[in-house]
Amino acid sequence: MSTVSALAYKAIRALILEGRFIPGERLKEEELTDLCGVSRTPVREALRRLALEGLVVLTPHQGAQVAEIGEVELQEIYALRAMIESHAAGRAAKRIALSAIARLKVLAGQMEEAVAQAVRRRQTKLYERYTSANSEFHRIIMEAADSPRLSAMATLVVEVPLILRTLARYSESELSRSLHHHRELIEAFEARDEDWASSVMRCHIRAAAQAVVRPEGEPEAAQNDQAQPLGLVG
Amino acid sequence: MSTVSALAYKAIRALILEGRFIPGERLKEEELTDLCGVSRTPVREALRRLALEGLVVLTPHQGAQVAEIGEVELQEIYALRAMIESHAAGRAAKRIALSAIARLKVLAGQMEEAVAQAVRRRQTKLYERYTSANSEFHRIIMEAADSPRLSAMATLVVEVPLILRTLARYSESELSRSLHHHRELIEAFEARDEDWASSVMRCHIRAAAQAVVRPEGEPEAAQNDQAQPLGLVG
DNA sequence: TGGCTCGAGATCGCATACAATCCAAAAACA
DNA sequence: TGTTTTTGGATTGTATGCGATCTCGAGCCA
Incomplete structure (x- = not known):
């Protein structure tokens, strides 16, 4: 503009x-x-x-x-996000173009690679590569839903949590699950299965909600299931 | 202010x-x-x-x-409204106060009375009494959901269609169904059944979506199932 | 006659000046 | 000394002026 x-x-x-x-x-x-x-x-x-x-x-x-966001508010926001994004995924299943699906596959691959690399190197920061791919992944789905008002609502609940500079601290198994969600979503899209896509997305967001922690939270001693601090992963 | x-x-x-x-x-x-x-x-x-x-x-x-709203946009909006209000009803089921439920019963009664009166007198306008009760009904549920952001989203999809000055033209059977939805919602609240409340509300909105017509639409010859023009009923 | 260019009027975007309100620290009083 | 009042500064809310941009019609050219 x-x-x-x-x-x-x-x-x-x-x-x-x-x-x-x-x-x-x-x-x-x-x-x-x-x-x-x-x-x-x-x-x-x-x-x-x-x-x-x-x-x-x-x-x-x-x-x-x-804006200040409390713990309960954060949960409220994630509940809304699950509602909105699962709805979007459902709509997208009926509308998304094959070219967009192809792009989703590329992004899913990038995220998998980023995680694998981080795990190999035991490095704790893979923010940039992962989160940018993740954002685009979600953005593509939202656009495919083809509902401007829904997009507007999405920014309402996606951006606000970012002011907390929240990091999702994912364990390796949680990360793996998230990656599988991406693949499953793509399958649901290819099957044009509205309900499936919607359900997977709901799982994806609810799982993410469990992993958000405050940035000032000290990096606790790693469990045997090593935790990976990331940007927003969901 | x-x-x-x-x-x-x-x-x-x-x-x-x-x-x-x-x-x-x-x-x-x-x-x-x-x-x-x-x-x-x-x-x-x-x-x-x-x-x-x-x-x-x-x-x-x-x-x-x-803003101008096309037919497809209107459908999009009603889909979002179903999503939002059913979510609200679900949350409300777990939180709504007994006093609020009592108020819902009063309002349901008022709407039933208004419809009965209109049917008896064969009058086509019962806007005021019905719609004001209906608005309060929905507002109470939204407030009980106790989610400010959800309320904000609701106004986004509830108010916009009003600029079309859309009237819902309900047949007598559709009106009756709507009234039953209200009662069923109240029962779901009393049972504290999240899923039930949510489902009823979804039905309620989807049914309403079928009845919206443009104001310039001429009042067609009444079917044997006489149509009642109203304000927004859902 | 039809299409294009150009200009005057209208309207918007931005900056700035002024008024209303709030907050906090100091002063006055009990 | 504790509490209330007052008063000054800071900050927001509102009005208005000026420059930029757009619209639309008149005039021009093909």
């Missing part, structure tokens, strides 16, 4: 998701004005938009602050 | 829902400025908010217009 307002929106959103502002922190308009290099008007519009998307909360005459 | 911005939001929203602006009509900021008695800034904020809620669409440098 060519509008300055959209620019401010993206900038502020990025700042929040990068953790430059922590949950609960107050966002002063003038401060953002400096950071974004635009005037207050577009900053205000961006804040209003972010508020409706749930990333910030704003109280009249008191300004905006980054 | 004390802010002028919120006032403008409510005013514009009311104008749209009243049909004072028809779908596709352009909303000029200055025009709204006059109608609301405030300056352009709060009007702009209101329009931005309405855009995110789906009531208006706005394109850069071209202003806002009331």
